[in-house]
Amino acid sequence: MATNKKEAFSQKEQELAEFAKAMAHPARIAILKVLAKHNECICGEIVDVLPLAQSTVSQHLKELKNAGLIDGTIDGPRSCYCINWKAFEKFFAEFSGLFTALKIKNEKACC
């Protein structure tokens, strides 16, 4: 039984995991790359670049948005997405803070 035990972990652990999960698919990495490359916000260009159907891309965009990695506004038939650098940096700092801080004191490998 896959009874969800995620709540049993700390808030921070869950947040980090959520962030990682949002990036845990090549399609979403590719989307982030496209969004980062273009200065202006991209809509359906992503669909042209990716080897996926429009509905699938839209779903991935939704997940990235839910995770807070990107911002998006819907303007009728046209939508506008862009990377949420602030959120990105926050999580990124949390990651490195968690591990690089600990890394200093035990550099030696043991296995």
Place this chain on the structure above:
Amino acid sequence: MATNKKEAFSQKEQELAEFAKAMAHPARIAILKVLAKHNECICGEIVDVLPLAQSTVSQHLKELKNAGLIDGTIDGPRSCYCINWKAFEKFFAEFSGLFTALKIKNEKACC
């Protein structure tokens, strides 16, 4: 049909996604934290700390090992795990390289 389209993406995108996936669960974040905190390699102590069954923890350890984030050696009844800092750094640099480099030229938000 969830026909796996992951191969349609670049090697680097897949690697980054694999790395992210390995961290995409609070239990695995927690395991990494425990391994990082203890200078020596940990075996069953992780099971005591986490709110999960031994078999589940072992499975998470296996995934982390497969992803290359930790090293592990089995010494009969006792096993020894520790963080693979080299691999960790490599991926971490790849992440930041991918995004922070791009961040410089388009700091302005558009949405």
Place this chain on the structure above:
DNA sequence: TTCTTTCATCGTATATTTGCGATATAAAAC
């Protein structure tokens, strides 16, 4: 040899993710 301890792996059930086609929606073009 026969326990005991420590862990990995197998089998299973359930939950979540992934992907697509079909359909809805909403503004602009006609």
Place this chain on the structure above:
DNA sequence: GTTTTATATCGCAAATATACGATGAAAGAA
């Protein structure tokens, strides 16, 4: 008004992930 264009959402099927108990394996203790 109708049509077109761009995107979101729904519903479904297949794949993966999550979790556990049961069992297996391997080394040391009795």
